[in-house]
Amino acid sequence: MEEEVPGAMGTSASLALRLGQIIFSTASLLFMCMGVEFYSYTAFCFLVTVMGLVIPWSLTLVLVDAYSVFVKCLPHQPRILMVITLGDWVLSFLSLAAASSTASVTDLLLDVGSTFCPAKLCSRYQLSAAMAFLSWFLSFASALFNLWLFPSL
Amino acid sequence: MEEEVPGAMGTSASLALRLGQIIFSTASLLFMCMGVEFYSYTAFCFLVTVMGLVIPWSLTLVLVDAYSVFVKCLPHQPRILMVITLGDWVLSFLSLAAASSTASVTDLLLDVGSTFCPAKLCSRYQLSAAMAFLSWFLSFASALFNLWLFPSL
Numbered sequence: 001m002e003e004e005v006p007g008a009m010g011t012s013a014s015l016a017l018r019l020g021q022i023i024f025s026t027a028s029l030l031f032m033c034m035g036v037e038f039y040s041y042t043a044f045c046f047l048v049t050v051m052g053l054v055i056p057w058s059l060t061l062v063l064v065d066a067y068s069v070f071v072k073c074l075p076h077q078p079r080i081l082m083v084i085t086l087g088d089w090v091l092s093f094l095s096l097a098a099a100s101s102t103a104s105v106t107d108l109l110l111d112v113g114s115t116f117c118p119a120k121l122c123s124r125y126q127l128s129a130a131m132a133f134l135s136w137f138l139s140f141a142s143a144l145f146n147l148w149l150f151p152s153l
Numbered sequence: 154m155e156e157e158v159p160g161a162m163g164t165s166a167s168l169a170l171r172l173g174q175i176i177f178s179t180a181s182l183l184f185m186c187m188g189v190e191f192y193s194y195t196a197f198c199f200l201v202t203v204m205g206l207v208i209p210w211s212l213t214l215v216l217v218d219a220y221s222v223f224v225k226c227l228p229h230q231p232r233i234l235m236v237i238t239l240g241d242w243v244l245s246f247l248s249l250a251a252a253s254s255t256a257s258v259t260d261l262l263l264d265v266g267s268t269f270c271p272a273k274l275c276s277r278y279q280l281s282a283a284m285a286f287l288s289w290f291l292s293f294a295s296a297l298f299n300l301w302l303f304p305s306l
Contacts, residue, residue: 041261041264042257042260042261042264043257043260043261046257093249096246096249096250096253097249097250097252097253098253099250100249100250100251100253100254101253101254101256101257102257103254104195104196104199104254104255104257104258105257105258105261107195107196108194108195108196108258108261108262109261111194111195112265147300151304
C-alpha cells in the first residue's frame with residue numbers, strides 16, 4: 001500500500017520532484033537577488049518572499065523522503081500527509097502567482113525602455129521567472145500526487 | 154450517490170459556483186475592456202483572452218447544472234467528468250496567472266507615474282484584477298469538488 005502511488009510522499013519519484021523544486025527555486029532566487037534593484041518592484045519582492053518559503057519547505061521534505069527511501073520506509077499518517085498536501089497546494093499557487101507577476105512585469109519593463117531595465121538585468125529577470133515557472137510545475141506535481149494518495153488511506 | 158459531494162457537477166452548490174464565475178469574469182472583462190488601452194500591455198491582453206475562455210466554459214456548464222437541478226438529474230459519466238475537471242483545472246491556473254499579472258502590472262504602472270496610467274483608468278485595472286482573483290477562487294473550488302468526486306465513481 002505504501003508503494004501504490006508513484007510520486008507520493010516517501011517514494012523515489014517524490015525525492016526527485018523535491019530535488020528539482022530546490023534546484024529551480026534556488027536558481028530563481030539567485031538570478032533575482034544578484035541584481036541590486038529587486039526591492040524596488042513589488043512583484044520581484046513577492047517572488048523573493050515566495051522562493052524564500054519554498055526552499056526551506058522543500059529542503060525539509062527532501063530529508064524526509066531521503067530517509068524514507070534509503071533508511072526505513074515510514075508509514076503514511078493521514079494527519080501529517082494532510083498538512084503536507086495543504087502546504088504544497090498553497091506554495092504551488094503562490095509560486096505560480098509570483099512567476100506570472102515577475103514575467104509580466106519584466107515584459108512591461110522591456111517595453112517601457114532601457115532606462116528602467118538595462119538589457120543584462122532584464123534577461124536575468126526573465127531567467128528568474130522561467131525558473132519560478134519550472135519550480136511551480138514540480139510543486140504542483142507533488143501536490144497532485146499527494147492528493148491522489150488520500151482516498152487510499 | 155449523485156448527491157454525495159456538495160459542489161460537484163449537477164448539484165445546486167455547483168450551479169451557484171458557476172453563476173459566481175460568470176458574474177466575476179464578466180465584470181473583470183468589462184472593467185478591462187471599457188478602457189481603450191488594454192491591448193498595449195501583454196498582461197492585460199492575457200487577462201482578456203483568459204476571461205474570454207472562462208465565460209463560455211462557465212456558461213456551458215451552468216446550463217448543464219441548471220438542467221440537472223431543475224429538470225432531470227443527469228448520471229455522472231466518468232469520461233465527461235474527467236474532461237470537465239481537466240478544463241476547470243487549466244482555466245483556474247490560467248485565471249490565477251492572469252489575475253496576478255494584471256495586479257502586478259497595475260501596481261508597477263501606479264509607481265511609474267501618471268503619464269502611463271491616469272488615476273481613473275488605474276483604479277479600473279485594480280478592480281478588474283480583484284474580480285479576476287474572485288473568479289479564480291470560485292473556479293478553483295469547482296475543480297477541487299469535481300476532483301473529490303473521482304474516487305467515488
